[in-house]
Every structure is written in C-alpha cells, then in structure tokens.
Ligand SMILES: O=C(O)/C=C/C(=O)CC(=O)CC(=O)O
Ligand SMILES: [Ca+2]
C-alpha cells in the first residue's frame with residue numbers, strides 16, 4: 014500500500030499509522046479540530062470529509078471531526094472507526110483524491126497540537142510484574158514483593174482526569190507533605206523525589222450503560238487507541254500519604270500523554286500472546302482474547318537514553334483491564350483513559366521509573382553531560398518515544414510524550 018504523498022516508505026508515520034489528534038494552525042490558533050498525521054503533515058480531517066463525493070463515507074464523519082476533541086468520534090463506536098480508517102486510507106492512496114485533499118494538508122511545524130481527548134475518567138493500573146515487585150521491595154521491604162491479590166486481578170486506582178496534559182506542557186514541581194524516616198514530624202515543601210513512569214495509555218470509546226459489563230472478548234470494541242503516558246510521581250509525597258487508600262496527591266498534579274492517538278487498528282501486527290497466567294489460574298471473567306502489544310519504548314532525560322522498556326512483557330492486558338474495570342457494572346464513558354502501569358522489564362536498563370533505575374536514589378544515573386540523577390531536577394526534560402511492528406516490515410510510530418520540570422510555585 015502506498016500513498017500519493019511524498020512520504021518515504023519507512024516513515025514511522027506513513028500510511029500504516031494514521032494517528033488522530035487535535036490541532037489548530039498557527040495562523041488561526043482558536044479553531045481546534047481533529048487532524049490525522051501522515052508523514053510530517055496534518056490532514057484537516059473534517060474539512061476533507063465535508064467535501065463529500067466518492068468514496069462517499071466522509072460526510073457523516075465531518076461533523077464528529079469538526080470538534081476540538083476526539084470525544085464525538087469516540088462516541089461513534091468501532092464500526093465508524095473502521096469506516097473512517099478505510100476512508101482515510103482510500104483518499105490518501107488513490108490519487109484521484111489528490112486535488113481535493115492537498116489544500117487541507119498542513120505542515121506539522123505550522124500547527125499547534127492540543128490535548129486530543131477530553132479525558133472522562135482516568136484509571137492507572139499496575140500491570141508489570143517486574144515493576145510491581147521492584148516497588149514492593151523498595152516501599153515494603155518487610156513484605157512479599159508482590160501483594161497477594163496481584164496475580165488474581167489487575168490492580169488499579171482512580172486518578173485525576175482534569176490534570177492530564179498534552180505532550181510539551183511544562184510540569185510544575187509539586188509541593189506537599191513528606192516524612193522521611195529521620196523526620197519526627199511531616200515536612201512541607203516542594204517534592205525532592207520527583208519521578209517519571211513510562212506507560213501506555215488506552216483511549217476508550219463506545220460508552221456503556223451503568224450496570225452492564227464488558228467481557229475480555231468485547232473489550233477491543235471499546236479500545237480505540239493508545240498514547241504514550243508519563244505518570245509523573247512525587248515519591249516522597251506518595252510514600253507518606255498512600256496507606257491505606259493508595260496514590261493521591263503524589264500522582265494527581267500532572268499526567269502527560271502524547272498529542273497523537275494511535276488507533277488499535279494500526280497495531281494488528283503488534284498483537285502478541287501474554288507472557289502467561291497459569292499459576293495461579295485466573296477467574297473466568299478475565300479470560301478471552303486478551304492480546305498483548307509488542308511496543309518498544311525509549312525513555313530519555315535531557316537527550317540521554319536511560320531505559321528501553323518493552324510493553325510485550327506486561328502480565329495483564331488492556332482487554333483484561335477493561336473487563337475488570339467494568340465487572341462491577343461501572344459504565345464506560347467516551348474519552349475514558351486508562352494507563353498500563355509503569356512498564357519495566359527484568360533488566361536494569363528496561364525499568365520504567367527512576368525509583369527503580371536508581372533504586373530509590375541510592376544508585377544515581379549519569380547523563381551524557383556528566384551530571385548525575387537520583388530523581389528529577391528543575392529544568393529536566395523527559396521524553397518517551399515508541400514504535401510497534403507494522404505490516405510488511407514497516408514500523409508504526411507511537412507519538413512521543415515529553416515534558417519539562419519547572420520550579421515549584
Ligand atoms: O506499589 C506502590 O505502592 C506504588 C506503585 C506505584 O507508584 C506505581 C503506580 O502508579 C502504578 C504503576 O504505574 O504501575
Ligand atoms: Ca503509574
């Protein structure tokens with residue numbers, strides 16, 4: 014499959030990828046609408062859909078895509094998502110559409126990208142066995158590395174959807190309470206253990222009714238796509254506040270996601286079996302087509318690569334997380350977002366947080382400029398990139414998530 018556009022066949026954002034985002038042009042910054050990335054261009058999707066004509070499926074999508082978020086498109090559900098992808102592929106591959114489409118392509122460096130989704134509910138899971146056992150050893154050295162429920166259910170917590178920000182947004186160092194072992198009483202001030210968590214975020218559509226549940230087999234009908242997600246975490250605030258109700262202010266100050274949502278439909282070639290869940294056996298409601306995803310991540314701080322986590326090693330799959338999230342009858346909303354949890358592998362250079370990479374700051378990392386880090390300093394820029402295998406030996410680019418730490422206010 015090839016496009017009439019001048020995009021190299023090995024471009025990670027070629028015709029095999031086609032992620033969705035929300036953009037405005039620098040000339041007209043107030044008019045936000047849905048765009049589709051192809052190469053280093055952004056297609057104004059609603060403008061092209063509104064042209065109508067052959068192949069004829071565009072017009073009903075034009076209205077959904079004219080909005081400043083993907084939510085109305087997410088609400089249309091999986092059949093419309095499939096039609097849309099087919100239609101976009103058609104207009105970008107058959108050059109009969111070239112004259113109509115070309116005026117609606119904008120250079121990536123002439124647009125501003127916005128938060129792609131108005132995030133409804135945000136949940137973060139804890140699905141990497143290596144991450145969970147590392148954090149268990151660090152935070153709870155007197156207990157077993159994994160909690161007793163860990164292999165029976167995908168553990169998660171509800172986060173703060175209103176502080177999910179788009180890639181490129183600065184992150185203000187959070188302030189709060191901490192109490193180290195040597196402090197007789199809690200201390201108030203800016204976090205001194207500010208960390209990252211490299212994760213995938215799953216974007217949900219096709220809202221469901223309260224009281225119903227979604228099976229593992231049906232989950233893919235609600236999983237629209239993925240983003241890269243950085244769950245910024247203040248480890249000192251977290252360690253003091255989290256017993257017994259779990260993460261709260263230590264993680265709610267900001268969560269960054271990529272500007273482009275990669276549709277699950279682009280990741281057919283990345284589906285892999287899960288590493289294995291036979292011991293202990295899982296309950297039947299968590300069984301089904303629980304595919305894993307072979308996504309390769311790279312985490313860098315100020316340009317130095319510090320880790321290469323592999324999503325394929327995750328114990329729990331997104332379909333199982335979605336089934337678990339709704340097993341009690343909780344409804345799904347268009348724009349729900351859930352995180353995979355920190356992606357860590359067995360080797361030291363595949364850990365997805367500084368907490369693990371530096372073993373709670375005791376084994377600092379050295380960056381290319383010779384400076385060392387236990388945790389993040391003001392001015393540090395953290396960037397996560399990723400790719401997944403696509404059709405015919407191509408790579409599907411997963412758009413980066415980046416953010417810079419600014420001083421506490
Ligand atoms: O085990 C803990 O007490 C804390 C774990 C985390 O901070 C990780 C978390 O947010 C879930 C995850 O990203 O895996
Ligand atoms: Ca997390």
Ligand SMILES: [Mg+2]
Pocket residue numbers: 172243244245264265266267268
């Ligand atoms: Mg967060």
